[in-house]
Amino acid sequence: MKYRYLKDVVTLNLDQSKCNGCGLCLEVCPQQVFTIKEGLSSITDRDACMECGACARNCAPGAIYVRPGVGCAYAVLMDKLGIKGKCCGDTCGCTLEGTSDY
Amino acid sequence: MNDGRDLPMYESKAVSCCSSSPEQEEEISYVNCEGFLAGTIETAIDQVARVKAELTASDKIGSFKARWGVGRMSYAVAPGLYAVGNPTPESPVLVSANYKLSFDSLRKELGGLDLWILVINTKGINVWCAAGKGTFGTAEILRMVAETKLPALVSHRKLILPQLGAPGVAAHRVKAESGFRVIYGPVRAGDLPAFLKNDCKAEPEMRRTTFTFLNRLVLTPVEIVGLLKPLAGLTLAIFLLSSTALLVGGDQYRLLAVIAQTAQILVPFILAALTGAVLAPALLPYIPGRALAWKGWVLGMVLAVILLVGAYSNTSWLLKSAYLLALPAIASFLSLNFTGSTTYTSLSGVVKEMGVALPVMIISASLGAVALIVSFFI
Ligand code: SF4
Ligand code: SF4
Numbered sequence: 001m002k003y004r005y006l007k008d009v010v011t012l013n014l015d016q017s018k019c020n021g022c023g024l025c026l027e028v029c030p031q032q033v034f035t036i037k038e039g040l041s042s043i044t045d046r047d048a049c050m051e052c053g054a055c056a057r058n059c060a061p062g063a064i065y066v067r068p069g070v071g072c073a074y075a076v077l078m079d080k081l082g083i084k085g086k087c088c089g090d091t092c093g094c095t096l097e098g099t100s101d102y
Numbered sequence: 103m104n105d106g107r108d109l110p111m112y113e114s115k116a117v118s119c120c121s122s123s124p125e126q127e128e129e130i131s132y133v134n135c136e137g138f139l140a141g142t143i144e145t146a147i148d149q150v151a152r153v154k155a156e157l158t159a160s161d162k163i164g165s166f167k168a169r170w171g172v173g174r175m176s177y178a179v180a181p182g183l184y185a186v187g188n189p190t191p192e193s194p195v196l197v198s199a200n201y202k203l204s205f206d207s208l209r210k211e212l213g214g215l216d217l218w219i220l221v222i223n224t225k226g227i228n229v230w231c232a233a234g235k236g237t238f239g240t241a242e243i244l245r246m247v248a249e250t251k252l253p254a255l256v257s258h259r260k261l262i263l264p265q266l267g268a269p270g271v272a273a274h275r276v277k278a279e280s281g282f283r284v285i286y287g288p289v290r291a292g293d294l295p296a297f298l299k300n301d302c303k304a305e306p307e308m309r310r311t312t313f314t315f316l317n318r319l320v321l322t323p324v325e326i327v328g329l330l331k332p333l334a335g336l337t338l339a340i341f342l343l344s345s346t347a348l349l350v351g352g353d354q355y356r357l358l359a360v361i362a363q364t365a366q367i368l369v370p371f372i373l374a375a376l377t378g379a380v381l382a383p384a385l386l387p388y389i390p391g392r393a394l395a396w397k398g399w400v401l402g403m404v405l406a407v408i409l410l411v412g413a414y415s416n417t418s419w420l421l422k423s424a425y426l427l428a429l430p431a432i433a434s435f436l437s438l439n440f441t442g443s444t445t446y447t448s449l450s451g452v453v454k455e456m457g458v459a460l461p462v463m464i465i466s467a468s469l470g471a472v473a474l475i476v477s478f479f480i
Contacts, residue, residue, distance in 0.1 A: 003313060003444070006392050006451040027286055027304075028268035030311045031446065051448040052234070054268035068269060069449025070234050072442030073394075076452055 398437025
């Protein structure tokens with residue numbers, strides 16, 4: 001099943017006029033946010049976006065904008081408190097690791 | 103997080119059998135590789151170490167320790183090129199992180215295949231987290247391709263990357279600067295053999311992250327370990343309060359009575375912690391609402407109400423209010439923390455929900471603490 005987080009909060013933006021229809025954003029998105037319609041990419045499940053940044057990073061013509069970040073409360077909290085380097089692989093279970101990425 | 107100082111302890115000193123970049127090796131040393139290597143193979147450019155495509159007992163013990171947070175940061179493999187089976191210049195090249203668990207989950211799926219693994223230096227962090235930080239990234243891939251003389255070793259110009267590495271890698275830049283075309287492989291290592299057989303085409307379900315009941319539970323040991331300290335602190339605080347109350351009241355000090363009272367008061371807090379850290383993640387899709395803090399709060403409230411009409415129905419009204427205020431706050435905080443282990447929460451969402459939830463939690467928990475303290479003396 002596919003989870004969706006809060007409604008209408010993500011920073012994802014697609015400028016279709018720059019899209020060349022290569023489809024790489026569909027390929028890299030772990031949340032199936034995009035669909036190709038009439039040769040161009042379009043955002044069809046915006047609330048599923050987790051702001052990982054993969055689509056924007058891999059879009060050669062630069063048609064996608066997203067502010068990438070880790071949706072981890074612990075990391076946000078440590079950041080607010082000014083404590084650095086305490087995240088990922090240390091105290092938190094860190095996203096997806098258990099789903100056997102490689 | 104971008105130098106070796108953040109990685110203080112490694113299981114063993116750098117060992118010569120795993121080749122790596124010399125400038126990195128002064129600061130970082132790696133897991134002893136003898137356990138997972140099976141000799142070397144001769145190639146056009148150099149000898150390449152061959153890895154076993156199955157896990158041994160020491161791999162499994164290491165994984166278990168890493169899951170429970172024992173020496174977790176020290177679980178790195180030396181970057182470099184490795185062989186699986188008997189690869190030729192035509193064999194595919196897989197790129198992986200040098201976190202031992204990532205490396206293990208990759209190689210254990212590769213039995214019977216002949217290919218190359220290019221392990222890049224992600225400072226011992228898994229693919230997904232490293233991609234987010236950019237250490238699993240374009241620059242590091244380009245550096246390792248050059249360093250291992252990959253262009254001279256293989257006849258094709260293709261790199262297969264884990265899809266979850268994509269946030270850190272610009273495929274078009276790798277292509278432009280090295281000539282290698284990046285192909286994003288499936289999310290799970292287990293789908294790799296099928297992906298390779300299928301001419302490097304991923305079925306739609308190979309591209310999806312799954313987040314099953316088991317995944318949600320597997321991620322909790324580290325959180326449980328993280329809970330022990332605050333719970334120990336709370337136990338001590340309740341114990342001291344109980345003792346003080348007894349002495350102030352002029353009664354004779356009876357240790358057993360104090361321990362019994364401490365335990366009785368403590369149990370709901372432990373249940374609340376488990377509710378937030380284990381139950382809320384496990385029941386995630388079935389709790390109404392989208393915000394994780396809310397889901398935890400709902401379960402915490404249900405727990406508090408059950409306790410207050412049940413086993414704790416004849417406690418003082420002050421203790422009851424302490425539970426009503428504190429238990430949902432605790433469960434809420436811990437399930438908010440679970441955002442770090444989910445596969446779908448966004449930074450914008452977390453920031454938004456924290457803005458609302460944190461002040462509520464802090465106020466509610468503080469009032470609960472006051473009520474708890476007062477309840478000892480009235
Ligand atoms: S990656 Fe960019 S250019 Fe390619 S389909 Fe997606 S939006 Fe269009
Ligand atoms: S940021 Fe990540 S989750 Fe969001 S649309 Fe892009 S690839 Fe998909």
